[in-house]
Structure formats: structure tokens, C-alpha cells
Amino acid sequence: MSFATFSITKDEILETVNMISTENLDIRTITMGINIQDSRRETGEKTAKQIYEKIVRQANDLVKVGDNIEKEYGIPIINKRISVTPVALIGNGFNKDDMLKLGFALDKAAQEVGVNFIGGFSALVHKGFTNGDLALIDAIPQILDEGERVCSSINIGNTKSGINMDAVYRMGKIIKETAEQTGDRDGLGCAKLVVFCNAVEDNPFMAGAFHGPGEPESTINIGISGPGVVLNAVKKHPELDLGGLANIIKNTAFKITRTGELVGRVASERLGVPFGIVDLSLAPTPAIGDSVADILEAMGLGKVGTHGSTAALALLNDAVKKGGAMASSYVGGLSGAFIPVSEDAGMIDAVLQGSLTIDKLEAMTCVCSVGLDMIAIPGDTPAHTISAIIADEAAIGMINRKTTAVRIIPAPGKNVGDWVEFGGLLGRAPIIKLNDFSPEKFINRQGRIPAPIQALNN
Amino acid sequence: MQEGNKLIISVLGHDKVGIIAKISTVLADNQINILDISQTILQGFFTMVMVVDVSNSKIDVAELRNILREKGKEMNLEITVQHEDVFKFMHRI
Numbered sequence: 123m124s125f126a127t128f129s130i131t132k133d134e135i136l137e138t139v140n141m142i143s144t145e146n147l148d149i150r151t152i153t154m155g156i157n158i159q160d161s162r163r164e165t166g167e168k169t170a171k172q173i174y175e176k177i178v179r180q181a182n183d184l185v186k187v188g189d190n191i192e193k194e195y196g197i198p199i200i201n202k203r204i205s206v207t208p209v210a211l212i213g214n215g216f217n218k219d220d221m222l223k224l225g226f227a228l229d230k231a232a233q234e235v236g237v238n239f240i241g242g243f244s245a246l247v248h249k250g251f252t253n254g255d256l257a258l259i260d261a262i263p264q265i266l267d268e269g270e271r272v273c274s275s276i277n278i279g280n281t282k283s284g285i286n287m288d289a290v291y292r293m294g295k296i297i298k299e300t301a302e303q304t305g306d307r308d309g310l311g312c313a314k315l316v317v318f319c320n321a322v323e324d325n326p327f328m329a330g331a332f333h334g335p336g337e338p339e340s341t342i343n344i345g346i347s348g349p350g351v352v353l354n355a356v357k358k359h360p361e362l363d364l365g366g367l368a369n370i371i372k373n374t375a376f377k378i379t380r381t382g383e384l385v386g387r388v389a390s391e392r393l394g395v396p397f398g399i400v401d402l403s404l405a406p407t408p409a410i411g412d413s414v415a416d417i418l419e420a421m422g423l424g425k426v427g428t429h430g431s432t433a434a435l436a437l438l439n440d441a442v443k444k445g446g447a448m449a450s451s452y453v454g455g456l457s458g459a460f461i462p463v464s465e466d467a468g469m470i471d472a473v474l475q476g477s478l479t480i481d482k483l484e485a486m487t488c489v490c491s492v493g494l495d496m497i498a499i500p501g502d503t504p505a506h507t508i509s510a511i512i513a514d515e516a517a518i519g520m521i522n523r524k525t526t527a528v529r530i531i532p533a534p535g536k537n538v539g540d541w542v543e544f545g546g547l548l549g550r551a552p553i554i555k556l557n558d559f560s561p562e563k564f565i566n567r568q569g570r571i572p573a574p575i576q577a578l579n580n
Numbered sequence: 581m582q583e584g585n586k587l588i589i590s591v592l593g594h595d596k597v598g599i600i601a602k603i604s605t606v607l608a609d610n611q612i613n614i615l616d617i618s619q620t621i622l623q624g625f626f627t628m629v630m631v632v633d634v635s636n637s638k639i640d641v642a643e644l645r646n647i648l649r650e651k652g653k654e655m656n657l658e659i660t661v662q663h664e665d666v667f668k669f670m671h672r673i
Contacts, residue, residue: 130667132618132629138670139590139660193642196662377670384669 146350153326155333166220170227177231205331206242214254225265241331266311273329277321294509305534308542319519341398346382375445401455402446406466408549415468427478436489458491464551510561593657595626
């Protein structure tokens with residue numbers, strides 16, 4: 123049956139209503155990317171002032187416009203955020219103190235315009251460091267401790283230039299230092315720090331969002347969500363074979379992405395900023411029913427982490443991309459299913475029950491969109507072990523020409539069996555067990571792992 | 581983006597006397613015209629979908645949503661209000 127005045131059937135209307143009201147369909151984030159390269163002045167202080175003023179001017183209406191779209195269209199928009207040009211590029215030639223000034227300017231601007239996170243305290247060091255990169259990296263622990271909303275990311279490798287193991291070595295130490303500085307909050311600073319291989323320039327999701335040097339002056343990027351919607355679609359079809367199931371997921375991803383495209387276009391028009399991309403990621407939250415792990419289990423796995431988990435995730439990830447790519451002209455970002463631990467109730471449970479280990483998580487990152495994400499590890503983990511985890515994950519990204527990342531939290535004073543609690547979207551996580559044998563000598567070699575050959579790919 | 585004037589109102593809950601009367605009164609009071617209405621009992625649930633035109637209304641979508649949500653609470657119904665573009669975008673290319 124269809125309405126005479128309106129070419130949509132009642133079933134479709136009820137489906138949409140249900141997706142939003144009971145299946146947690148939301149737009150996870152509207153992220154405004156802002157190029158701040160023109161804010162460079164001769165001193166750190168003057169540059170910080172320019173950065174602050176530009177962000178406030180550009181993003182002044184972001185939260186208001188987002189809230190209005192939410193009200194008018196009845197689609198929840200959870201986060202409004204900002205990403206800026208990697209600060210190391212703007213601050214090259216400045217010292218650590220100057221970098222801190224730039225970081226605090228970002229924090230203050232985020233607070234002023236009312237966004238919850240601002241990304242871009244970042245450096246791209248996949249082939250080597252500039253002096254600015256080194257100064258920025260040194261400033262990370264303090265900025266993540268004292269700055270409330272600043273997020274940081276470092277790109278330490280890519281398929282074309284290999285892996286900068288000097289940076290990997292250094293980032294192990296920086297993560298430890300950040301955890302210790304924010305030890306009173308379970309190492310919260312590390313939840314705002316991502317180490318990437320093959321970082322993308324238009325990712326709207328924190329903590330890894332930055333406005334890449336190839337991006338226009340300003341853009342609006344949308345991060346969609348909706349694990350709950352896909353979960354319900356999968357649950358409805360226990361009889362289908364996997365080809366059929368992939369089709370169902372594609373159809374669902376299409377609908378979710380269309381919603382993102384609508385919100386993105388409206389936001390872009392109202393803010394007078396070009397529409398960038400829709401990131402097709404399924405981003406879970408700690409809320410029940412908003413879990414990627416639950417989707418994998420609904421596909422037929424007894425518990426996430428068991429044999430078959432990687433295959434199930436590969437199917438899910440690819441089907442989401444196929445459906446989404448049909449729905450939007452501009453797809454980008456990280457696009458796929460996120461498998462963070464602390465932010466996904468099903469993943470937390472799988473770690474607790476001993477089904478999901480760090481090794482299986484690493485294997486699953488070969489087919490998911492990001493990498494080892496929001497994983498709490500023992501507080502006494504040595505820096506070189508963290509570096510080795512980063513190196514492994516970067517190698518997966520480098521060889522497979524995909525983005526991978528590590529966001530890991532060595533929770534001070536905690537050990538296997540303990541929990542970290544961050545609250546809100548960042549969630550809570552049990553400390554996961556790591557391998558006890560030392561990779562120290564390997565990590566201490568430093569240098570650069572050469573880029574892989576692109577022919578003879580297997 | 582073309583500013584559409586149509587909203588879709590959906591009502592779900594247990595069937596009882598006066599649901600349509602009460603909701604259409606709210607709409608009439610606010611100069612909102614009902615263009616189409618469809619109503620069925622789906623798996624024991626009362627299900628109604630309305631297409632309405634708000635071009636002459638003085639209240640905005642958010643306000644209408646609040647009024648109807650309150651009305652829904654009184655009658656133990658779940659009432660949602662959404663812009664037509666959401667449906668058009670989601671289901672049609």
C-alpha cells in the first residue's frame with residue numbers, strides 16, 4: 123500500500139521509525155575539517171591566537187546547526203567535532219612550549235564553540251621527522267593530560283614509504299608517559315591518542331581525525347553509525363546462507379548511509395561549507411544493542427573471538443562498504459566496522475569470558491577498518507612491548523594497503539583481572555593479557571622497515 | 581536542499597477509542613493539514629501513519645514533536661514525527 127501524496131509505503135515508514143526509535147540508528151558525528159595553515163605567525167603565541175580565532179569564526183554555528191538538524195529531521199546526531207591541519211605542519215620551527223600553546227588554543231576553541239573533541243594535534247612522520255614533528259610528539263603527554271578535548275594522532279608508516287621504526291620506538295614511550303600523566307584517570311590520555319599506518323585525511327572519527335593537507339579550506343564530513351540496525355536485520359534472517367546475509371547487510375548499510383548523506387548535505391548547505399565524505403563505519407557504543415560483536419554473534423558465532431570471527435567480520439565489513447558506496451557519491455574516511463573493546467558491550471564480554479584475546483583481535487584487524495582500538499593492557503607493560511604491538515599493527519596496514527591503528531591504554535597500577543573505567547562513549551574495559559616474551563632487542567634496532575614491493579602481491 | 585513542508589507522523593500502541601480524534605485535534609489547533617492517513621492493527625498493535633502539511637503552521641517540527649510526545653504519554657502511545665526527506669532519502673535514490 124502506498125500513500126497517494128507520497129511515494130513511500132507504510133512498511134518503509136515504519137521501518138525507518140523503528141530504526142531510529144528502537145535500533146539506535148544515529149549519526150555518530152558531524153566533523154568540520156578546518157585548514158589552519160594560514161594561521162602561522164612568527165611566534166607560538168601569535169600563531170595560537172590566530173588558530174583560536176579561525177576555529178571559533180569557522181565553527182561558530184556548527185553545534186547550533188547540528189542541533190537544529192537533529193530537531194527538524196528527528197535523527198539523533200551524537201557528536202559535533204572539529205578536525206584541523208596536523209599541528210606539526212603549522213608549528214614547524216617552534217619548540218615544545220610553542221606546540222603546547224597551539225594545543226591549548228585548540229582546546230580553548232573547542233570549548234568555546236561547544237564541540238566535545240577536536241582532532242589534529244598530529245604529525246605525519248611515516249618517512250621521517252621534521253624538528254616540528256619531534257617537538258609536537260614531546261608535547262603529547264602534557265596536552266592530553268591538561269587539555270580536555272584535544273585529540274592526537276601520529277602516522278608512523280604507509281605502504282609507499284614503509285614503517286618509521288624510530289617513530290614506533292618513540293611512540294611506545296609517549297603512550298607510557300601519557301598513561302602515567304593521566305594515571306589518576308586510568309590512563310585516559312591514551313584514549314585520545316592514535317598511532318596510524320596509512321592514515322586517511324578525511325576521517326571524521328576521533329581520536330584519529332585530522333584535516334589532511336590535500337583537503338580543501340574547510341569541509342563537513344559525516345560519520346554514520348547503526349550497528350543496532352544491522353544487528354536487527356541479521357537477527358531477522360537466521361535461515362539465510364551467507365551470500366543472502368551479505369545482501370541483507372548491503373541493503374541495510376545503504377539505508378543508513380543515505381541518512382548520513384542527507385544530514386551531511388543539509389549541514390553543508392547551512393554552514394556554507396562544502397560536503398566532504400560519508401564515513402561508512404559501524405561505530406559501536408557501550409549501550410546494549412549497539413554492538414558490532416553482537417552482529418558477529420548473530421551471524422552464528424558462539425562468542426566473538428572464536429574460530430570464524432575473522433571471516434564473519436570480513437563479510438560484514440565488505441557488505442557495509444558495498445551498500446554504502448551505492449548510497450553516497452562521496453565515501454571516505456575509514457569506512458568499515460570498528461572493533462574497539464571498551465566501547466562495545468559484546469567485545470567487553472568476550473574478553474571477560476576468555477574468548478577474545480589480543481592475538482585474535484590482531485587477526486581481526488586484518489579485515490576491519492581500523493585496528494587495535496581502546497584496549498586496556500597491564501600498567502607495567504614496557505614501552506618496547508607497546509612499540510612492538512604498534513609495529514605489528516602497522517605491518518598489517520602497510521602490507522595490505524589499508525589503514526590500521528593502535529589506541530591502547532597501559533592502565534597505571536592495573537593488571538589482568540582489573541578494569542578501567544572511562545565513562546560515556548569511551549566505556550570500560552577489562553585489562554587484556556599480553557605475551558610475556560620481550561621484543562626489546564628488535565624494537566631497539568629502530569631505523570625504517572622498507573616499503574613492500576607492490577608486484578608479487580600475496 | 582529543497583525545504584519540504586511535509587511531515588510523517590507515526591503512532592504505535594494499544595488500540596483504544598479516540599486516538600485519531602485526539603491527534604487530529606492537536607494538528608487542527610496548530611493549522612496543520614492532514615494529507616493522508618492510514619491505519620491498521622499490526623500484530624495486535626494499533627499502527628497509524630499520517631502525512632501532514634505544515635506550510636501554514638506557526639509551530640516548528642520540534643515543538644510539534646514535543647506536543648505530540650506529551651499527548652502520546654497520556655494515551656500510552658509512541659508517537660514520532662519526522663521530516664519527509666528522511667524517508668525519501670533513505671528509501672529512494
